[in-house]
Amino acid sequence: MANVGYMRVSTTDQDMSLQRDALQEYDCVRIFSDKISGSRSERPGLTDCLAYLRPGDVLVVWRLDRLGRSLKDLIERVTKLEGKDVHLCSITEQIDTTKAGGKLVFHLFGAMAEFERNLISERTKAGLAAARKRGRKGGRPRKLTDDQVAAMRNLWQGKEHSLAEIGAMFGVSKWTVRKWVVGE
Incomplete structure (x- = not known):
């Protein structure tokens, strides 16, 4: 030791x-x-x-x-x-x-930290439920409309443009195009 x-x-x-x-x-x-x-x-x-x-x-x-x-x-x-x-x-x-006393102190710290995480989670869930009752949806608004997604799919199926090129046309990243067009 x-x-x-x-x-x-x-x-x-x-x-x-x-x-x-x-x-x-x-x-x-x-x-x-x-x-x-x-x-x-x-x-x-x-x-x-x-x-x-x-x-x-x-x-x-x-x-x-x-x-x-x-x-x-x-x-x-x-x-x-x-x-x-x-x-x-x-x-x-x-x-x-x-x-033993030092171990006890750290177990108490751990219990307090877990308690705090659980309180935050409960408050977040309660806030989201209250917002849903008032008719609000959570999450970020979609950047693309259904028509834009359909247009991106048509461009991708035409095999004339890369994901990055299609993304540039619609002002989104190639990863966003991949998510909506390729489904990954």
Whole structure:
């Protein structure tokens, strides 16, 4: 079992000393880093860190927000770590999933996130049902009329035009033409 550190700052002019010092106090055998916004999904240092981790290792971060972009993202990441038998330790929040209390905290986070997703889904369904009762249809309005679709089919069956050319004639992408003409 080894402690492996990960640290991140959002901009290149920010200093990582505070995080590095904290991770070194946890005897991390290796420390990975990124100087990139947490909102970016592509983080090379984190990717390398996750690939480096082995079963039984502990991923140590200074704060949870260094690891995940959102609570949902963080829970998904921790779930993947658990699946690889890798633990998580967050220094600032004092969460350590090698201990029962740390696991409990993450299960509570997961339950809250699932509860929030279910509430959003219920509200969305209720809103759509209320709109349908008032006679409103959901979804984006069709860009093409039935006559335009028929004309596109005739052009395609004539085999003189490509999907892209037909799309250009009607102001839509070749993928839209494919959807209506070819049926894919």
